[in-house]
Amino acid sequence: MTPRSVYLALGVVTVAVATIFLWTRSGGTDHTAENLINSSADVAAGEVLYAENCAACHGANLEGEENWRSPRDDGSLPAPPHDASGHTWHHADSMLFAYTKLGGAEVLAAQGVDFNSGMPGFGDQLSDGEIWDILAYIKSTWPERERATQAERTAQDIASQGDG
Template identity: 75%
Template sequence: MSRPKILIAAIAAILSLSGAAVFLSMDQANAGPPKQPEQSDSEAGAVLYAENCASCHGAQLEGEPDWRSPKDDGTLPAPPHDRTGHTWHHGDALLFDYTKLGGQAALEASGVTNFNSGMPGFGEQLSDQEIWDILAFIKSTWPDRMRETQEVRTEGEQMQGGS
């Protein structure tokens, strides 16, 4: 096995042991975890982000203030999607499903029932391609190192989803 494949396998095992959940799209459960299509358009994603996401996550991807502290209803404020947040810590499958299904539905589909997410689902407002375009825009704002880390997380999801 090549060194990159060993590294990816090791990281996937660590993520699995640390309780990282792999979220499978309900539409693509049989095809494996979703992954960013090559034809994603980050420029179109920037427009879609401004129209659909910026009201909660900020025009500059900065998130809501005190995003790590729960609100009165128990949900967390919208996190930043820039380099200061944790979005880049997650693979494509989680990011896609969280956006399409909404946080609560994505978590419940994966068996997580003790977390209250305020993220609404956008599957009825946005096409799958539009969601990918938004994610491409968000990723385009990250430094190389963060994009590389996020790609490794995505590869780990792909390996786990194929077993």
């Protein structure tokens, strides 16, 4: 399985389950994608928080690690870029929030996906608001096409939450 197909499979599975999983893990607090859209996330604060918490792995300019599509010896992938060249914009807000708060391993394991994610959870270091600020900063750097695509995926995710 190629790294690209792994990302696509992870994205499909994660978007379907992340919101329910996050809801149960967060004690029922509203951390859905709709909450982010309607929030007043602070992009400037997110930029500072990104530099302090994310840049060491994902790059000061959101460029990610070299060879981020090639698995390491342990099967994990290097940190991907969060700029338009990466895949962050392929995912709905709820998935991005869950991955940041809980970490990749926990989110994927809860979904029965066996993947050695190197993404740690930041729920113990960052408040939910700070995570939303970081995501708002990352999204603010994308070109219009990527922002529009990601917004559509988030809207689809919100709509699917109402289908349950």
